Amino acid sequence: MGTDMISADVDEHGIAEVVMDHPPVNALPAAGWYRLAETVTRLGQDSAVRVVLLRAEGRGFNAGVDIKELQADTGHDAIIGVNRGCFAAFAAIYDCAVPVVAAVNGFCLGGGIGLVGNSDIIVAAEDAVFGLPEVARGALGAATHLSRLVPMHKARAMMYTTATASAAELHAFGSVWDVVPVDRLRTRAREVAAEIADKNPTVMRAAKEAFNGIDLWDVKRSYRYEQGFTFEVNLSGVAHEVRDAFGRRPDGGE
Numbered sequence: 001m002g003t004d005m006i007s008a009d010v011d012e013h014g015i016a017e018v019v020m021d022h023p024p025v026n027a028l029p030a031a032g033w034y035r036l037a038e039t040v041t042r043l044g045q046d047s048a049v050r051v052v053l054l055r056a057e058g059r060g061f062n063a064g065v066d067i068k069e070l071q072a073d074t075g076h077d078a079i080i081g082v083n084r085g086c087f088a089a090f091a092a093i094y095d096c097a098v099p100v101v102a103a104v105n106g107f108c109l110g111g112g113i114g115l116v117g118n119s120d121i122i123v124a125a126e127d128a129v130f131g132l133p134e135v136a137r138g139a140l141g142a143a144t145h146l147s148r149l150v151p152m153h154k155a156r157a158m159m160y161t162t163a164t165a166s167a168a169e170l171h172a173f174g175s176v177w178d179v180v181p182v183d184r185l186r187t188r189a190r191e192v193a194a195e196i197a198d199k200n201p202t203v204m205r206a207a208k209e210a211f212n213g214i215d216l217w218d219v220k221r222s223y224r225y226e227q228g229f230t231f232e233v234n235l236s237g238v239a240h241e242v243r244d245a246f247g248r249r250p251d252g253g254e
Helices: 030-045 067-071 077-095 111-117 152-161 167-173 182-197 201-213 219-235 238-247
Strands: 005-010 015-021 051-056 100-104 107-109 121-125 129-131 164-166 178-180
Touching: 005 030, 015 030, 015 182, 030 051, 030 077, 051 182, 067 077, 077 111, 077 219, 100 111, 100 182, 107 111, 111 129, 121 167, 121 182, 129 167, 152 164, 164 167, 167 178, 178 182, 219 238
Parallel strands: 015 051, 051 100, 100 121, 107 129, 121 178
Antiparallel strands: 005 015, 129 164
């Protein structure tokens, strides 16, 4: 996989496995978010695909955007690129014509929350942690998706303090379907995907479309509204100051 960042494979049962692999922490640059969006959209349009399983290799599921890409840009092209890329990836997950099962290991932060918040089913490893450290990194966003995972006041507290929630906590809220040992994550996620793949594909695609049609709010419009504030803090110069300070932390940040 390496520099490809995103790979996909479809088995004989119609389970499409999409894998993020971008060391060291699966923090994707703009190109990676667009690649993910294109891959998921293409698979959803493939009549042979009955379910998409999204997972990751490495230490964690996803650590959001590649902050180094933003720090290296003296203008606004990078922030526009990652914002549009994230929007495209989150929308692709939500709009995918078949159910999307997310298998989450380790950290699921920032953009990772956008991916799982728009997924249909989440299976998590016991070591999984979920959070939005955006305010500590000069950004905003994905409160829309966090609010689909935890109650509103919990979401606000997590955003303002950058606290994380465990897989067990999200399981108690009902947003995580199952929590398993790390070494069983892929197997369990594939079991769930297989249950979906075993159903009539026409009915399943109709079920996905129906659920999206009765959603309580427009997740794409809501997230796009949030992104406006991300642009504001970047245009003001504050975001660069916060990101630079984060990069100078003793632990080296991301």
